[in-house]
Amino acid sequence: MSKKIQLNDKIIKxxxxxxxxxxxxxxxxxxxxxxxxxxxxxFDVEKTSRLKGLxxxxxxxxxxxxxxxxxxxxxxxxxxxxxxxxxxxxxxIYGAKEVSDELNELHKRxxxxxxxxQHVLTVGRKIFVPALANQPRA
Numbered sequence: 630m631s632k633k634i635q636l637n638d639k640i641i642k643x644x645x646x647x648x649x650x651x652x653x654x655x656x657x658x659x660x661x662x663x664x665x666x667x668x669x670x671x672f673d674v675e676k677t678s679r680l681k682g683l684x685x686x687x688x689x690x691x692x693x694x695x696x697x698x699x700x701x702x703x704x705x706x707x708x709x710x711x712x713x714x715x716x717x718x719x720x721x722i723y724g725a726k727e728v729s730d731e732l733n734e735l736h737k738r739x740x741x742x743x744x745x746x747q748h749v750l751t752v753g754r755k756i757f758v759p760a761l762a763n764q765p766r767a
Contacts, residue, residue, distance in 0.1 A: 633673040638724040646687040679736040
């Protein structure tokens, strides 16, 4: 797992992801492997906050050059792990404050009753059903 970083524009701008990880082979010897075309770095936020699951994703192109940095959220829905991209990090345009505001707004909309996952909500489909919010779950 990558080292956690602070949710701060200066730290995000200067951050370079670690593209390798340590594992063990069948005989128990430690080996270092390279990750694929993306690297996820978690942010150091409280587990009870609305920013829980927020990660910084960095991409590589086929030539191995670093691409852009993106804010993503890791979450569980129906027993499966999912990742939702919130937006690209752009210095002085879209940074820590904007992603925090967007996650808070998304959290407010989805706290009463879940019908489907948050990725579907953000691409334009209705998933929050206020009429069902006060009914007990089956």
